[in-house]
Amino acid sequence: MEFLDVMNARRSTREFSKEEIKTEEIVKLIESARLAPTAANRQNWFFLILKEDKKDKVANIMQKHLDKERKIQNSEVQPTKKYTPTSSLMGSIRVIKEAPILILALRRNDKNWFEADYLSMGAAIENICLTATSLGLASLWLRDVIYVRNKIVKEFSLEKMDLVSAIAIGVSSEFPYERKKKSLEEIMKWG
């Protein structure tokens, strides 16, 4: 596929078939992440590939959090912590259970490089999503894991790491519509 065609074809996908993903395909995804640009060439990233019950552990941790949040949001008690968007979380849990592969995208904690490392992680994650499209696979970039990032990091003994996002990978069982994008006129002008 031509590069621009790949970008045009990529869609956030939320319905996955049960089809398994080959190990070589996963390796290609992470290889593309490895090639992404990173601030000061720090490459301060780490990717944990989860399948089956290990992947479901993430979904279960999120489900527990969702149940707790719902109780708080339905009660008279004013939440003390940051608000969690429960409908988005519910959808993400379903996707994580359904997709055959979940990639956790982590960075080693370093508060001095917080912004630069986060930008670099974005580049790597986008490489993964685009490479997935080029291989005929579907992806969903999931930020929703961050509401339980500490619990996930503990579950997989990833202490000293910060969970930035997750990416669900699989074969699509839907034809996601093209999401409305702002026009060029709205987002650029010649200075």
Ligand SMILES: Cc1cc2nc3c(=O)[nH]c(=O)nc-3n(C[C@H](O)[C@H](O)[C@H](O)COP(=O)(O)O)c2cc1C
């Ligand atoms: C940083 C980032 C975080 C995202 N987190 C989630 C998420 O937690 N759950 C979800 O369903 N989609 C998530 N998405 C997907 C967006 O909703 C999606 O990219 C957007 O609606 C545009 O659709 P498109 O990717 O098909 O162009 C995320 C996307 C990005 C870039």
